Every structure is written in structure tokens, then in C-alpha cells.
Amino acid sequence: MNKVNWGILGAARIVEKVLPIIANSINGELIAIGSRRTEAAKSIINKANPELINKVQSFNGFDSVINHPKINAIYIPLANEDHTTTALKAIRSKKHVLIEKPMAIKTSDVELLLSEAKKFDVTIMEGFMYAFHPQFERLLDMIKSNILGETHYAHSMFSFPIQPARHYRINRPIRLGGGALWDIGPYAIHTLRQCFKENPKRVYAQSKLNEHGADLSTTGMIDFGQNKRATFDISFECTRRSEVEVFGPSGRAKIPTVWQPEDQKGKVVYSTEKSGFHEEIVPMASHFELEFKHFNECILKNTPPKLTSQDALWNVKTLEALQESISLNNWVDI
Ligand SMILES: NC(=O)c1ccc[n+]([C@@H]2O[C@H](COP(=O)([O-])OP(=O)(O)OC[C@H]3O[C@@H](n4cnc5c(N)ncnc54)[C@H](OP(=O)(O)O)[C@@H]3O)[C@@H](O)[C@H]2O)c1
Numbered sequence: 095m096n097k098v099n100w101g102i103l104g105a106a107r108i109v110e111k112v113l114p115i116i117a118n119s120i121n122g123e124l125i126a127i128g129s130r131r132t133e134a135a136k137s138i139i140n141k142a143n144p145e146l147i148n149k150v151q152s153f154n155g156f157d158s159v160i161n162h163p164k165i166n167a168i169y170i171p172l173a174n175e176d177h178t179t180t181a182l183k184a185i186r187s188k189k190h191v192l193i194e195k196p197m198a199i200k201t202s203d204v205e206l207l208l209s210e211a212k213k214f215d216v217t218i219m220e221g222f223m224y225a226f227h228p229q230f231e232r233l234l235d236m237i238k239s240n241i242l243g244e245t246h247y248a249h250s251m252f253s254f255p256i257q258p259a260r261h262y263r264i265n266r267p268i269r270l271g272g273g274a275l276w277d278i279g280p281y282a283i284h285t286l287r288q289c290f291k292e293n294p295k296r297v298y299a300q301s302k303l304n305e306h307g308a309d310l311s312t313t314g315m316i317d318f319g320q321n322k323r324a325t326f327d328i329s330f331e332c333t334r335r336s337e338v339e340v341f342g343p344s345g346r347a348k349i350p351t352v353w354q355p356e357d358q359k360g361k362v363v364y365s366t367e368k369s370g371f372h373e374e375i376v377p378m379a380s381h382f383e384l385e386f387k388h389f390n391e392c393i394l395k396n397t398p399p400k401l402t403s404q405d406a407l408w409n410v411k412t413l414e415a416l417q418e419s420i421s422l423n424n425w426v427d428i
Contacts, residue, residue: 098390099166101159101189102127103180105134106171108194113142115382116169117150121390126151128159156180160187167393170194171221175271178203181218185210190217190393192386195280196413197406199271204410208403217392219399220406222284224353226384229360229376230285233340236347237289241366243342248289248324250282250338252353256310256330264330267307268417274309274328275301275417281353283416284409285338286316286324293408295319298425299416302331314416317425344368355381 100116100123102109109127117124127150129135135152153159160168160183167190170181178198184191185207197220198204211218224230237245256264266272287294299314311329318324327335339348345366355361360376392399411428419426 095166095394096121098122098190098393099125099164100169101125101162101165101167102169102171103156103159103184104170104172104176105129105131105138106173108171109138110142112169112171112382112386113138113146115380116386117143117146119383119386119390121394122167122386124150125165126153126159126162128153128156130155156183160184160189166190167192167217167389169221173271174199174276178207181207182210185214185216185218188214188216190389192219192221192389194221195284196220196276196410198410199276199413201407201411201414204407208407211403217389217399218403218406219389219392219401220409221385222281222401223381223385224281224285225288225381225401226388227355227360227376227381228379229349229355229362230288230352232360232362232374232376233338233347233349234288236362236364237340237342240342241345242340242347242364243344245289245291245340245342246322247341248286248338250286250324250326250352251328251335252278252282253311253327253329253332254334255332264304264308264310265306268301268303268309268420269307272306272308273301273303273312274330275299275312275413275420278328278330279312279326279413279416280409282326282328282338283316283412284405285352286326287405287408287412289338289340290318290322290324292318292320292322294412294415294428296425296427297412297415297419299419300423301420309420312416312420314419316412355379 301309347364
């Protein structure tokens with residue numbers, strides 16, 4: 095096998111972007127897409143990459159994709175609360191799975207997915223595309239090379255005003271996956287965790303909730319122990335922000351568009367006590383393309399993915415603790 099054969103579940107908005115990337119990857123091929131809405135699978139192929147309409151199969155429902163004999167890997171960009179049930183079916187059908195963030199909305203579900211993936215000997219990864227962009231790799235290099243000194247504090251901000259067409263994302267309480275915490279929160283929190291050596295010890299957050307109990311805005315703190323700490327702000331009410339900044343005793347570094355690099359180009363701005371201010375432009379790159387290329391390589395070479403199982407587990411553990419903190423209005427230990 096020199097290419098991975100893919101199936102996609104659901105005609106989600108994100109599929110418009112990702113479908114041509116999976117289909118045109120150097121080490122992957124798109125075989126089929128299924129949607130629960132009649133004809134939506136076909137129309138998303140037409141919209142995203144019309145040349146593929148006679149090449150990629152489209153199905154009503156998911157079972158024909160999950161049980162497809164030619165398919166080796168399944169991409170799951172469904173609503174967060176549908177990740178676990180569909181991923182379990184795919185894993186038990188011996189398919190590798192790439193699940194959009196967050197892998198699930200309960201730690202116990204992530205544990206189940208990971209143990210089933212082990213049992214059925216398939217590769218599983220949570221889809222954090224930004225981690226594959228060279229601008230983020232550059233930031234991690236700076237942290238590792240110690241030019242900033244050890245990270246003492248980091249801050250992330252993700253926001254945009256939510257459009258009326260997307261109000262179904264805020265029509266249910268946080269515990270059922272509604273609101274900013276489970277939607278854009280995974281990015282803000284995952285990114286902060288990558289900047290520290292330790293796992294979070296405890297968290298605290300406060301939210302503005304709407305009438306359905308979904309958070310429109312959440313501000314929180316993550317305590318990594320030994321006075322290492324991070325803060326984040328996520329919102330569906332503020333103007334667009336997509337940034338992370340890291341601080342050590344010797345310097346600071348920031349990515350101004352960490353999850354939404356402009357025109358695929360990246361930028362890291364940093365300053366150190368010794369050398370002053372710098373701005374580094376990172377060459378063009380598509381983080382989704384790099385993510386799928388990497389996952390395909392892991393399957394083809396039987397190597398572990400860069401985003402590990404433990405990472406997915408800690409991501410959802412931290413989000414779940416933040417959810418609890420919002421409802422208790424208190425610190426929650428992890
Ligand atoms: N990595 C990224 O950059 C990125 C960006 C956005 C979202 N995400 C993640 O990707 C996943 C999907 O997010 P999304 O915002 O793209 O999903 P979405 O558009 O809300 O779609 C989610 C699911 O709902 C169904 N659906 C879509 N449009 C619908 C409509 N008009 N009426 C009824 N049902 C509809 C689709 O399933 P059927 O086709 O089967 O009906 C689809 O798979 C989430 O886990 C999210 O966190 C990732």
C-alpha cells in the first residue's frame with residue numbers, strides 16, 4: 095500500500111476545505127463521503143472539487159463508508175457530541191481514524207476510544223491542524239532552545255462574532271457540547287498546553303452564558319504548578335483574534351494568527367532581553383495538507399502520530415475540568 099484510502103463522515107462546513115486536500119494528497123486518496131442528509135454528500139463534492147464528482151462515491155448515511163472494503167481511514171468532522179459513537183463504529187470496522195477536535199466531550203469517552211483503537215490495532219489522532227504549521231513548530235523550537243528561558247506564563251485568545259447561520263452551535267448547554275468552550279476552546283487550551291513541560295494541575299474559568307446555557311464568552315486560568323500559569327479568553331462576541339503569546343525570563347514570543355494563518359503564511363514575533371525585537375515570516379504552508387500527509391505516513395509506516403493519545407486525553411480532561419469550574423465558580427483540580 096503506498097496511499098491511504100479515505101472516507102469522510104458528514105458534509106460539514108470544514109469538509110469544503112479539507113475534501114480537496116485529502117483527495118489530492120501525495121500519499122492519500124478519497125474514496126467516499128457519506129452524509130445523513132440526502133444528496134448533501136454529492137453537493138459538497140460538487141462545491142469543493144467538482145472534478146471529483148465521478149471519482150468519489152457519495153452515500154446517504156455513514157455505514158456504507160464505515161464498512162467500505164477499499165477504505166483504510168476515516169475522517170470524522172461531525173458535531174462534537176457525535177464523535178464517540180461514529181469513531182467507535184469506524185475503529186471496530188478496523189479503520190484508522192482522524193477525529194476533529196475535541197476527540198470527545200467526556201474523558202471517559204476518550205479513554206474508551208483509545209483502548210478500542212489499541213485493541214483493533216488502528217491509529218487514532220485528534221485533529222489539531224495548527225500544530226503542523228511551521229509557524230507553530232518555530233514557536234516550539236524557540237521554547238525548546240531556551241532563548242526565552244523556561245515558560246512561566248502564556249496567554250491565548252480566540253474569538254469572532256458568531257454569525258446567525260451558526261447559532262446551532264450555541265443552542266444547547268456546555269455539558270452537551272454547546273458554546274465556545276467546546277468549539278474554539280480546544281484550540282486555545284491545547285495550544286497553551288504545548289508551551290509547558292508539565293500537565294495542568296488545576297483550572298478556573300468564568301463564562302457569559304446564553305439562555306440555553308451555552309457559553310458565548312469564557313475567560314480562564316490554567317495552573318501548571320510551580321507558579322507556571324496560563325490564561326485564555328475565547329468569545330463568540332468579540333472581534334476576530336487568533337493568537338498565542340509565551341513569556342519566559344529572557345524573552346517573549348507571539349504568533350498573531352496561530353489557528354488561522356493569513357494566506358497560509360505564518361509569522362512569529364519575538365523579543366529577548368539581549369537582542370530586542372524580531373519579526374520572522376514563515377513560508378507558505380497549508381496546515382491541513384501537512385496534517386493529512388503526516389497521518390498518512392503514520393499509517394503507511396506504522397509509526398505513532400505526532401499528536402499522541404495522552405495529549406488527546408489531557409486535552410479533554412482539561413476542558414472537562416474547565417466546564418466543571420464554570421458551573422461551580424471555583425478552582426477544579428485535575
Ligand atoms: N480544524 C478546523 O479548522 C475546524 C474548523 C471548524 C470546525 N472544526 C471541527 O470540525 C467538526 C465539524 O465542525 P463544522 O462547524 O464544520 O460542522 P458543521 O458544519 O456544523 O456540521 C456538523 C455536521 O452537521 C451536519 N450538518 C451540516 N450542515 C447542516 C445543515 N445545514 N443542516 C443539518 N445538518 C447539517 C453534517 O452531517 P450530515 O452531513 O451527516 O448531516 C455535519 O457533519 C467539529 O468537531 C468542529 O469542532 C474544525
